[in-house]
Amino acid sequence: EQWLAVKPVIQHLYVDEGHTFLQVAEYLDRHHGFKPTKKQFLTRVKEWGFQKNVKQSERRAILEKFRDGVRIGDFEARKLRGRRLDKAKIERWRKREAL
Structure with a gap:
């Protein structure tokens, strides 16, 4: 599945580096030919347990x-x-x- 292939990239850019959804989506499109919608992206991020903010x-x-x-x-x-x-x-x- 394409999501699993880009999971480490999303974790690095979105969680570790703090990039926005739009920045990550642009990178994924340019470098991986992958175009997630914002809803798809946020759903996967939640499923994977990725959190940007400290509770x-x-x-x-x-x-x-x-x-x-x-x-x-x-x-x-x-x-x-x-x-x-x-x-x-x-x-x-x-x-x-x-x-």
Whole structure:
């Protein structure tokens, strides 16, 4: 099935790199001759369990580590669902949660 052939590409571009549906669809069309509709694309992404955003519960669990004395520099290399967490993102979370 063509979807399985492009699954790793979709994961890399959409989830890891943070590209939009339109950017991913354009890439798939140009490089793979594959033209998914937005509904098809989002349905597959959901079926595969791909998530771009960090859930509030995950964010709070990560921020709890800082309350326990973990420094951001020590935590920076950690990953969430295979994606590296960068220092700037963690700082934004801290400001949002008013820590």
